[in-house]
Amino acid sequence: SQQGEEDPQALSIQEGENATMNCSYKTSINNLQWYRQNSGRGLVHLILIRSNEREKHSGRLRVTLDTSKKSSSLLITASRAADTASYFCATGGEGETSGSRLTFGEGTQLTVNP
Amino acid sequence: KAGVTQTPRYLIKTRGQQVTLSCSPISGHRSVSWYQQTPGQGLQFLFEYFSETQRNKGNFPGRFSGRQFSNSRSEMNVSTLELGDSALYLCASRRGANQPQHFGDGTRLSIL
Numbered sequence: 001s002q003q004g005e006e007d008p009q010a011l012s013i014q015e016g017e018n019a020t021m022n023c024s025y026k027t028s029i030n031n032l033q034w035y036r037q038n039s040g041r042g043l044v045h046l047i048l049i050r051s052n053e054r055e056k057h058s059g060r061l062r063v064t065l066d067t068s069k070k071s072s073s074l075l076i077t078a079s080r081a082a083d084t085a086s087y088f089c090a091t092g093g094e095g096e097t098s099g100s101r102l103t104f105g106e107g108t109q110l111t112v113n114p
Numbered sequence: 115k116a117g118v119t120q121t122p123r124y125l126i127k128t129r130g131q132q133v134t135l136s137c138s139p140i141s142g143h144r145s146v147s148w149y150q151q152t153p154g155q156g157l158q159f160l161f162e163y164f165s166e167t168q169r170n171k172g173n174f175p176g177r178f179s180g181r182q183f184s185n186s187r188s189e190m191n192v193s194t195l196e197l198g199d200s201a202l203y204l205c206a207s208r209r210g211a212n213q214p215q216h217f218g219d220g221t222r223l224s225i226l
Contacts, residue, residue, distance in 0.1 A: 041220070
Protein backbone atom coordinates (compact mmCIF):
# COMPACT_ATOMS: atom_id res chain seq x y z
CA SER A 1 0.00 0.00 0.00
CA GLN A 2 1.14 3.53 -0.62
CA GLN A 3 2.04 5.63 2.38
CA GLY A 4 1.57 8.91 0.71
CA GLU A 5 -0.50 10.77 -1.73
CA GLU A 6 0.73 13.02 -4.46
CA ASP A 7 -1.07 15.97 -5.79
CA PRO A 8 -1.86 16.58 -8.54
CA GLN A 9 -1.99 13.20 -10.27
CA ALA A 10 -1.34 14.89 -13.58
CA LEU A 11 0.02 18.30 -14.52
CA SER A 12 0.34 19.83 -17.97
CA ILE A 13 2.28 23.09 -18.46
CA GLN A 14 4.09 25.07 -21.13
CA GLU A 15 7.86 25.19 -21.45
CA GLY A 16 9.32 27.90 -19.27
CA GLU A 17 6.60 27.67 -16.62
CA ASN A 18 7.16 26.38 -13.12
CA ALA A 19 5.75 23.06 -11.94
CA THR A 20 4.85 22.31 -8.34
CA MET A 21 4.06 18.84 -7.04
CA ASN A 22 2.99 17.99 -3.52
CA CYS A 23 3.39 14.88 -1.43
CA SER A 24 1.84 13.89 1.87
CA TYR A 25 2.83 10.98 4.07
CA LYS A 26 1.56 9.32 7.21
CA THR A 27 4.31 8.08 9.50
CA SER A 28 7.52 9.40 11.03
CA ILE A 29 10.34 9.57 8.57
CA ASN A 30 14.10 9.81 8.48
CA ASN A 31 14.20 11.35 5.05
CA LEU A 32 12.11 12.02 2.00
CA GLN A 33 13.33 11.53 -1.53
CA TRP A 34 12.08 12.63 -4.92
CA TYR A 35 12.52 10.52 -8.02
CA ARG A 36 11.79 10.95 -11.71
CA GLN A 37 10.76 8.14 -14.02
CA ASN A 38 10.64 8.34 -17.75
CA SER A 39 8.25 5.95 -19.44
CA GLY A 40 9.39 2.35 -19.12
CA ARG A 41 12.65 3.24 -17.42
CA GLY A 42 14.02 3.09 -13.91
CA LEU A 43 13.82 5.77 -11.27
CA VAL A 44 16.30 8.61 -11.28
CA HIS A 45 17.12 10.10 -7.89
CA LEU A 46 16.59 13.86 -7.73
CA ILE A 47 16.87 15.07 -4.14
CA LEU A 48 17.01 13.62 -0.63
CA ILE A 49 15.90 15.86 2.20
CA ARG A 50 16.43 14.80 5.79
CA SER A 51 13.79 15.16 8.47
CA ASN A 52 15.72 17.98 10.17
CA GLU A 53 15.94 20.00 6.95
CA ARG A 54 13.24 22.35 5.69
CA GLU A 55 14.39 23.23 2.20
CA LYS A 56 16.89 21.97 -0.33
CA HIS A 57 17.93 23.10 -3.79
CA SER A 58 19.53 21.33 -6.71
CA GLY A 59 19.79 23.23 -9.98
CA ARG A 60 16.24 24.04 -11.09
CA LEU A 61 14.75 21.89 -8.33
CA ARG A 62 13.59 23.10 -4.95
CA VAL A 63 12.21 20.76 -2.31
CA THR A 64 10.53 21.74 0.93
CA LEU A 65 9.64 19.53 3.85
CA ASP A 66 7.15 20.27 6.62
CA THR A 67 7.29 17.43 9.14
CA SER A 68 4.54 18.98 11.27
CA LYS A 69 2.15 18.69 8.34
CA LYS A 70 3.78 15.53 7.00
CA SER A 71 4.09 17.06 3.57
CA SER A 72 6.68 17.96 0.97
CA SER A 73 6.70 19.84 -2.29
CA LEU A 74 8.88 19.71 -5.38
CA LEU A 75 9.22 22.82 -7.50
CA ILE A 76 10.74 22.64 -10.96
CA THR A 77 11.52 26.09 -12.30
CA ALA A 78 11.78 27.10 -15.97
CA SER A 79 10.53 23.70 -17.10
CA ARG A 80 11.70 22.06 -20.33
CA ALA A 81 10.12 19.45 -22.58
CA ALA A 82 12.75 17.01 -21.29
CA ASP A 83 11.25 17.33 -17.80
CA THR A 84 8.21 15.38 -19.03
CA ALA A 85 8.09 12.32 -16.77
CA SER A 86 6.43 10.84 -13.70
CA TYR A 87 7.64 12.21 -10.38
CA PHE A 88 7.48 10.21 -7.17
CA CYS A 89 8.10 11.04 -3.57
CA ALA A 90 9.39 8.27 -1.33
CA THR A 91 9.81 8.17 2.40
CA GLY A 92 12.45 6.26 4.31
CA GLY A 93 11.79 5.18 7.85
CA GLU A 94 14.00 5.79 10.82
CA GLY A 95 16.89 3.48 11.46
CA GLU A 96 19.33 1.67 9.23
CA THR A 97 16.96 -1.19 8.47
CA SER A 98 13.67 0.59 7.95
CA GLY A 99 15.46 3.33 6.07
CA SER A 100 16.11 0.93 3.26
CA ARG A 101 12.41 0.34 2.76
CA LEU A 102 11.14 3.21 0.69
CA THR A 103 7.40 3.84 0.60
CA PHE A 104 6.33 5.58 -2.58
CA GLY A 105 3.52 7.91 -3.42
CA GLU A 106 1.35 7.33 -6.47
CA GLY A 107 3.26 9.82 -8.55
CA THR A 108 2.53 12.94 -10.56
CA GLN A 109 2.61 12.73 -14.34
CA LEU A 110 4.15 15.96 -15.59
CA THR A 111 3.81 16.95 -19.23
CA VAL A 112 5.75 19.96 -20.47
CA ASN A 113 4.52 21.18 -23.83
CA PRO A 114 7.05 22.81 -26.16
CA LYS B 115 31.12 4.95 -12.08
CA ALA B 116 28.73 2.40 -13.53
CA GLY B 117 25.14 2.52 -12.33
CA VAL B 118 22.91 -0.30 -11.17
CA THR B 119 22.66 -2.95 -13.86
CA GLN B 120 19.69 -5.27 -14.20
CA THR B 121 19.42 -8.22 -16.53
CA PRO B 122 17.53 -9.19 -18.52
CA ARG B 123 15.60 -6.08 -19.56
CA TYR B 124 12.61 -8.04 -20.79
CA LEU B 125 11.25 -11.48 -20.02
CA ILE B 126 8.20 -13.37 -21.17
CA LYS B 127 7.10 -16.39 -19.17
CA THR B 128 3.99 -18.50 -18.81
CA ARG B 129 1.97 -19.25 -15.71
CA GLY B 130 3.52 -21.82 -13.43
CA GLN B 131 7.09 -21.21 -14.55
CA GLN B 132 9.77 -19.66 -12.41
CA VAL B 133 12.11 -16.79 -13.17
CA THR B 134 15.38 -15.36 -11.88
CA LEU B 135 16.29 -11.72 -12.23
CA SER B 136 19.76 -10.33 -11.67
CA CYS B 137 21.04 -7.05 -10.26
CA SER B 138 24.57 -5.67 -10.03
CA PRO B 139 24.76 -2.73 -7.63
CA ILE B 140 26.97 0.32 -7.87
CA SER B 141 30.50 -0.54 -6.84
CA GLY B 142 30.91 -0.14 -3.10
CA HIS B 143 27.18 -0.33 -2.34
CA ARG B 144 26.38 -3.21 -0.05
CA SER B 145 22.65 -2.69 0.31
CA VAL B 146 20.44 -3.94 -2.51
CA SER B 147 16.66 -3.56 -2.50
CA TRP B 148 14.02 -4.87 -4.88
CA TYR B 149 10.72 -3.24 -5.82
CA GLN B 150 7.75 -4.25 -7.92
CA GLN B 151 5.94 -1.65 -10.01
CA THR B 152 2.48 -2.27 -11.43
CA PRO B 153 -0.18 0.13 -12.73
CA GLY B 154 -2.60 -0.97 -10.02
CA GLN B 155 -0.41 -1.15 -6.93
CA GLY B 156 2.33 1.29 -7.84
CA LEU B 157 5.80 0.83 -6.43
CA GLN B 158 6.03 -1.73 -3.66
CA PHE B 159 9.01 -2.86 -1.64
CA LEU B 160 9.90 -6.54 -1.94
CA PHE B 161 13.03 -7.02 0.17
CA GLU B 162 16.46 -5.72 0.98
CA TYR B 163 19.76 -7.54 1.24
CA PHE B 164 22.84 -6.39 3.05
CA SER B 165 26.05 -8.40 3.44
CA GLU B 166 24.37 -11.49 1.96
CA THR B 167 21.54 -11.37 4.52
CA GLN B 168 17.92 -10.41 4.02
CA ARG B 169 17.50 -7.43 6.29
CA ASN B 170 14.00 -6.28 5.45
CA LYS B 171 10.99 -7.82 3.74
CA GLY B 172 7.80 -6.47 2.25
CA ASN B 173 4.35 -8.04 2.14
CA PHE B 174 4.79 -10.50 -0.68
CA PRO B 175 4.14 -14.25 -0.69
CA GLY B 176 6.92 -16.76 -0.23
CA ARG B 177 7.03 -17.35 -3.99
CA PHE B 178 9.17 -14.23 -4.08
CA SER B 179 12.67 -14.82 -2.80
CA GLY B 180 16.11 -13.44 -3.26
CA ARG B 181 19.72 -13.74 -2.34
CA GLN B 182 22.88 -11.73 -2.35
CA PHE B 183 26.38 -12.86 -3.16
CA SER B 184 29.66 -11.88 -1.55
CA ASN B 185 30.30 -9.34 -4.31
CA SER B 186 26.93 -7.68 -3.43
CA ARG B 187 25.28 -8.80 -6.65
CA SER B 188 21.73 -9.91 -6.02
CA GLU B 189 19.22 -12.20 -7.63
CA MET B 190 15.48 -12.32 -7.22
CA ASN B 191 13.47 -15.44 -7.89
CA VAL B 192 9.75 -15.83 -8.44
CA SER B 193 8.33 -19.34 -8.52
CA THR B 194 4.98 -20.60 -9.79
CA LEU B 195 4.37 -17.45 -11.77
CA GLU B 196 0.90 -15.94 -11.84
CA LEU B 197 -0.60 -13.47 -14.28
CA GLY B 198 -0.54 -10.84 -11.56
CA ASP B 199 3.24 -11.07 -11.34
CA SER B 200 3.49 -9.16 -14.61
CA ALA B 201 5.34 -6.01 -13.61
CA LEU B 202 8.46 -3.93 -13.83
CA TYR B 203 10.92 -5.21 -11.24
CA LEU B 204 13.37 -2.61 -10.05
CA CYS B 205 16.56 -3.06 -8.14
CA ALA B 206 18.21 -0.31 -6.13
CA SER B 207 21.46 0.01 -4.25
CA ARG B 208 22.66 2.53 -1.69
CA ARG B 209 25.89 3.34 0.06
CA GLY B 210 24.58 3.53 3.60
CA ALA B 211 22.00 4.83 6.01
CA ASN B 212 20.28 8.08 5.07
CA GLN B 213 21.71 7.88 1.59
CA PRO B 214 19.67 7.86 -1.63
CA GLN B 215 18.79 4.64 -3.36
CA HIS B 216 19.95 4.41 -6.96
CA PHE B 217 17.80 2.39 -9.31
CA GLY B 218 18.49 0.28 -12.35
CA ASP B 219 16.31 0.37 -15.46
CA GLY B 220 14.40 -2.67 -14.32
CA THR B 221 13.31 -5.97 -15.77
CA ARG B 222 9.94 -5.98 -17.51
CA LEU B 223 8.34 -9.35 -16.76
CA SER B 224 5.30 -10.40 -18.74
CA ILE B 225 3.33 -13.51 -17.84
CA LEU B 226 1.22 -15.13 -20.54
